[in-house]
Amino acid sequence: MNAGGDEYAQLLTRAGLEIVGDGRGDDVLPTWVAMRPVVAGNAEPTVAVRHGRPDLVAELNAQWFRLAVECGVIGEDGDFLISAPGGAGGGWTRVRLAHSWDLAGTLGDRPGLAEFLTAATDGDAILGMTSEEYETWLLAKDRVGQWQEETARAAARESPQERAAAWASLLNGPRPTEQLYASWMEGLGGNRAAPEDVLRRLLGRAHPGRPHGHPNFPRTGLLRYADDPHPRMRLLALDDPDSTAELVERFSRDPDEEVRARAASDPRLSAASAVRLTDDPRSSVRLEAAGNPCLPARTLIGLLRDRERAAGNPALPVSVMHGMIDARESPLTG
DSSP states (O other), X not given: OOSOOHHHHHXXXXXXXXXXXXXXXXXXXXXXXXXXXXXXXXXXXXXEEETTOTTHXXXXXXXXXXXXXXXXXXXXXXXXXXXXXXXXXXXOEEEEEOSSOOSTTTSBSSTTOBXXXXXXXXXXXXXXXXXOSSEEEEEEEXXXXXXXXXXXXXXXXXXXXXXXXXXXXXXXXXXXXXXXXXXXXXHHHTOTTOOHHHHHHHBTTBOTHHHHTOTTSOOSSOGXXXXXXXXXXXXXXXXXXXXXXXXXXXXXXXXXXXXXXXXXXXXXXXXXXXXXXTTXXXXXXXXXXXXXXXXXXXXXXXXXXXXXXGGGOTTSOHHXXXXXXXXXXXXOOO
């Protein structure tokens, strides 16, 4: 079973399901894709059962079974796929019904308020159960492959007005979660169409390497950020072609670790400052300083004996590189 651990397996067993395998298969839609017709804003239930009726659970189970057979969710061998809250990663699990089963009474916050998705093992039919305010809905969709094709063709016919409305729905919709927002920022940092003003705003929001390495990122006019209160903005000043060795020296004493680390790697840094930064309290700064080509040979040799990063220092003579490679056959003495 690939969608959950022991607790999820126990939940499915309590619902009267026998686990017969996982739901992995090249022709099976991911659960989040299969869920689309179930959670769509314009979705209409195939069957709606009002809450409050005494036989709510029994009616839901009966309607689910009828639709599962009619739509082809339950295969000739009795197997089908299921995804319910509690499954790790929200994936599919391959199951079949036991002699006694109760999906609607078990797979939800309370009996009759069920939330789960079932599908044929080939992925071409889906049947979901979801609870609304006054009703529990069953939504069935067969010939899923055909539905996908039709949906794709309809999306391709999008008009400019529909496109504008779609973007508006994104920006005016619910606020993204913290995790989703972080993924947006990383994605924008690698978006080839992102212009200069977008890339500037991403600083401090995305990993610094994303906007900095973008082909549209500005290379001039960055010195104005040298005194910015945000460390990542200050870093921009060193990318300006008019930046000076004096600025590098100043940044080597910056209170922020990231700024000091950037200065430590700059070849314009003085040898004395580079040596000083090899003993910085922060390991990231020490590692960058160990790779600075202005380090004196004696300092670099000392670092080579206990710091891996120093081997990447471009100041190493080629003959020394060869000697280092041969060091296991001819051990270094000292």
